[in-house]
Amino acid sequence: MISAMTTRERLQAAWRCEDVDHVPLAFHFWGAPRHPRAVYGNERERLAFYLAHQWDTCVTLASQVTVSPDVRVEVRREMADGQPVLHQIWHTPGGTLEERLRITDDWPQVVDPNGGPVYFGDDFRSSRYLEFPVKSMSDLAVLPYLFPPEQARDSEGMMQQHRELRALADVFDVPLQVYHPAGMDWLLWLFPPEEIILRTVEEPAFVQTLLETINCAYTQRLEVLLELGVDSVCRRGWYESTDFWNPRHFREFARPTLTLEMQHCRTAGVPYIYLMDSGVVPLLSELATLDFNCLLGVDPATQPVDLAQLRAALPGKALWGGISGPLHLGEGTPAQVEEAVAAAFAACGRRGFILGMGVGVRANWPWENIEAMERAWHRWRC
Numbered sequence: 260m261i262s263a264m265t266t267r268e269r270l271q272a273a274w275r276c277e278d279v280d281h282v283p284l285a286f287h288f289w290g291a292p293r294h295p296r297a298v299y300g301n302e303r304e305r306l307a308f309y310l311a312h313q314w315d316t317c318v319t320l321a322s323q324v325t326v327s328p329d330v331r332v333e334v335r336r337e338m339a340d341g342q343p344v345l346h347q348i349w350h351t352p353g354g355t356l357e358e359r360l361r362i363t364d365d366w367p368q369v370v371d372p373n374g375g376p377v378y379f380g381d382d383f384r385s386s387r388y389l390e391f392p393v394k395s396m397s398d399l400a401v402l403p404y405l406f407p408p409e410q411a412r413d414s415e416g417m418m419q420q421h422r423e424l425r426a427l428a429d430v431f432d433v434p435l436q437v438y439h440p441a442g443m444d445w446l447l448w449l450f451p452p453e454e455i456i457l458r459t460v461e462e463p464a465f466v467q468t469l470l471e472t473i474n475c476a477y478t479q480r481l482e483v484l485l486e487l488g489v490d491s492v493c494r495r496g497w498y499e500s501t502d503f504w505n506p507r508h509f510r511e512f513a514r515p516t517l518t519l520e521m522q523h524c525r526t527a528g529v530p531y532i533y534l535m536d537s538g539v540v541p542l543l544s545e546l547a548t549l550d551f552n553c554l555l556g557v558d559p560a561t562q563p564v565d566l567a568q569l570r571a572a573l574p575g576k577a578l579w580g581g582i583s584g585p586l587h588l589g590e591g592t593p594a595q596v597e598e599a600v601a602a603a604f605a606a607c608g609r610r611g612f613i614l615g616m617g618v619g620v621r622a623n624w625p626w627e628n629i630e631a632m633e634r635a636w637h638r639w640r641c
Contacts, residue, residue, distance in 0.1 A: 265432035266315045267490065274491060274530040274553045274577050276611035281640040282604070283315035284633065285579065289619030291367050296626045302424075306431040312633070315613070317436035318428040320420055320489065322480040323413045327351070327404045332376040336362070344389060345369055347376055351404035358392040360384060379405070379448050380440055388451050399468055406476040414483050421487045434490035436532075441477035441520070443470065443513050447498040459508055466512060474516045481520060485527040492524050493532045493555065497617075500538030509545055521550045532579065536617050537562045543572040553577035556617020559603070560586040566606035577611035582632065584618040593631035600635035609640070 261280040264272070272279045288297040299305040302318065309316045326332075326349075335346040343362040348355060362369050366383045377384075379392070393399070407413075421435075428435040446455045446466070459466050481492065499513045517533075524531040530552040539546070539557050546554065554576055559566050560583035570578060581603030582588070587596050603614060614636055620629065 266310075267428075267432050267434050270315055270317070270434050270613070271490060271530065273579075273611060273613050274532065276552075276575060276577050278610065282609050282636070283613045284313075284615060284636045284640070285315040285317075285613050286584075286615040287316070287619045289621050292622045294620055294622045294624065294626070296629075297620070302427060303430075306427070306433065310431060314633075315433075317434045317491070318424050318431075319436050319438050319493075320417070320424050320484065321438045322440065322477055322484065323417050323420075324406055324476045324480060325410065325413055325416075327407050327410065328412075330404050334376050339389065345377065347392075349392065349401065349405065351401050353400040353402075353404050354398065356392040356398060356401050356405075357390065358388070359390040361387040361389060363387065380445070381448060384449075385447050385451055391450050391454065393449055393469065396465055396468075399465070399472065402469065402472040406473045408475050409479055413480060417480065417483055418487065421484070421489075425488075428490075437481070437484050437489050437492045438495070439477065439481055439492050439520070440495040441474050441481075442494070442496060442516055443499045443504070444495055444497055445470070445473050447503070452503060456503060459504070459512065463511070470512055470516070478516070478519060478523075481523060485523060485529060489529060491530045491532055492520070493534055494520060494551075496533050496535045500535050501541040502538035506541055506545060509542055514545065514549070517549060517551075525550060534617055539569070540564060543569070546576075547573055551576065553579050553611075553613070555579040558583045558585075558616065558618075560599075566603060570607055575611075577613065578607050579613040580616055581607055581612070581614050582616055584616040584620065584624075588616070588628045588632065589621060589624045591628060593625075593627050596628045596631040597635040600632055601639060604639040614640075 261278050264280045269279050269283050270285065273283050288294050297308070299308045306316065329352055331350040333348040333350065337344045337346050345360045345362050348357050366387070368374060368377050368381065425435050499509060521531050532553040532555050533551045534555045536556045536558050554573060557564055557569060557580050559581065566581065582599045587599045591599070600614065
């Protein structure tokens with residue numbers, strides 16, 4: 260019988276496939292708009308809200324890569340064929356990048372006409388490009404100014420955030436986790452999907468150089484954060500899966516950086532969590548040979564995945580997920596949610612398993628389904 264654990268102890272043990280007092284339940288809410296039953300106004304209130312529900316969570320510190328001080332962004336709002344367009348021009352000592360994107364009502368950052376520039380790391384960009392920014396090899400000379408390899412103000416900003424968030428994490432005894440958005444996700448932020456998929460085939464050197472520049476910046480920030488001291492690293496791999504690439508592309512463009520980051524985390528004694536939602540099964544043989552601790556977010560329902568197959572293919576690695584956010588919590592009934600939780604426990608067991616999902620709970624998902632997930636978790640967690 261394991262004595263009662265704090266959230267920090269429980270998640271740290273689960274990520275490392277060690278014994279826990281009970282299986283953690285860890286998920287998050289989509290931020291804008293947030294679910295009306297997620298009643299908190301700041302991070303301290305959120306942690307108290309989770310603690311009251313006995314849910315597990317982390318305090319998150321993001322890797323900061325900001326543009327060089329000598330970059331100037333010109334933001335214009337124009338009309339094209341009767342439709343509003345965001346026209347941004349990035350002026351740097353290495354040259355100029357120009358982009359145009361359709362403005363739609365469901366793009367929260369851009370609806371405000373007084374808003375500033377929209378940075379490149381944005382999921383809303385890809386489907387809205389009328390003109391994408393990085394067009395040729397000559398444009399790559401601009402990237403070191405947009406993704407500087409080292410920048411004192413980024414390190415200082417992360418140090419300040421680290422002090423504040425570490426103190427808050429310690430008050431609630433939860434892990435301080437790094438959110439690390441490096442890798443091939445940037446290809447789906449900087450280009451329309453069809454464009455960049457063709458370029459990986461026709462211009463692999465262009466893609467490789469682009470990724471090396473971006474990854475260099477993020478690796479440096481990761482090293483700073485590991486030196487400061489964190490409890491885990493969550494590496495975003497949302498768009499590194501076979502939804503877009505074949506396994507050869509994953510080996511060529513994703514694996515080298517992943518391997519380097521995992522080595523840094525292993526040396527620092529920090530669990531490495533890899534986030535990937537769909538298109539995972541064709542990569543299982545690759546993932547099995549990578550040195551990470553936990554696979555987060557695989558959706559078992561939107562592209563049907565056999566959780567038992569997933570578990571068997573990744574021995575020694577923890578699984579964080581087990582249910583589908585959109586199909587179980589979003590569209591299912593409470594009975595279906597309880598069945599999905601029971602099936603997840605049957606397939607994944609209790610060691611090295613965290614119940615949850617990679618996507619955030621949306622504002623329109625029935626609260627009854629959250630309660631059903633919680634009810635089933637209480638039944639099966641020990």
